[in-house]
Amino acid sequence: MNPSFKFVLALIISLEISLKTSLTTNLLIIIFALLYLVYKHISPVKLLLTLAVPLIAAFTVFATLYWFAPQPDLYNAFSLASRIYVYTLTIYCVSIDTSPENLARSFEQNFHLPSKFAYGVLAALNIIPRMRQAVKQIRTAGMMRGVYLSFWSPILYFKAILIALNSAENLAQGMESHGFHEAASRSVIVTVPVKQRDWLLAAFILLSFNLALFTLT
Template sequence: MKKLNPTVKFGTILALALLVSFQNNVLLNTVLAVLFLLLVSYYLPVKKLLLLSVFLTLAAAGVFFTGLIFYRDNQHGTTNISSLQYAIGLASRIYCFGFTGSLFAATTSMTAFIYSLQQQLHLPAIFAYGLMAAFHMAPMIPHEYRNTINSLRSRGITNNYFSIKIVTPLLVKTIRWSELLATAMTSRGFSSDETRTYSQHYVINWPDWLFCAGLLGLGLLLTIFHGDNLFK
């Protein structure tokens, strides 16, 4: 999975997510969730896999009862097989989306994904490096958030965690970071109009096409099978 082209991998997973989103197909959701769970379990440690499963289960339980109550209210307060199928279909989507997204995150680095978008989809360099900069700055925000809280506490000021007195310094710092980064890139001669070279080239090979065709074919096959059952 790590050797697959990041753009093809992302496009395939996105297409599967759209296919799942526009239908209430429990069989499709279950097959994809189990398949990607097996793949994710190979790349994630057991602790992270269990933590991911717990969060997905909590989210799925909430969606299940929400869908069940919503469907029951529209059916004049009656709970039947259709309402259970509707709720199970919504809940199974959570596992499907969670495991597919986790597999992409576990097998693809942000740098490789950005470079692949530049080479395969011709993403402009100014957007590519902006995304990369934002990704690398994100881990700094929690550290600055804690520093801001400690700084206010040292002055005898206590606020809740979403106070404007805490959020405002963070916004100012992020703006300052972006200005410094833009200045640094300009001073080093960065230009979005110039032709750039890459230390690593990403190409689309036959395993990428096999991965894309196999998963999309499986998704379409289960969609057609589900549609045939609906009309019986």
């Protein structure tokens, strides 16, 4: 499915279940999301981590609404706690086979977002590995001088910000030298088309979800 369609679909589902309580629908979404992840050959370790990480948040919501509420409601507690897993699993289903680069390109081509937004996102994503390497180099250089820069050291982040500003300036100059201009139309290197099956599949999923949401308890 088109990356933009998957993102909007997950967003609509998350918004609708936050407005209407339906434990059965939440459980169905969780089951289908897990089946989709298994279909995408997710490793058992990642699947267990995906289920274990939201457990604390889900348990906190359940305990607050059931054990510490003036009027405990088991159904409402389970329903709101299951929403944590719905949010987590739907976003994971979107991201498992959709790279940030494809999502940014899809937003630009299919939703007509400004090109400076798409290129800014791509630039930020590509600079993250360089920043990690720069932080390691700064800490190594400090240790060679007998100075240990901890994770929360302001000196470390000050130097990293200076490197980021320098990299941003070099990136801006590089884009201008390659003819980038905000108002000019640009050709597309990697196309992200919207196919008819994307519309049909998105409509089918959205219709099935709303039928379950408003008919099941």
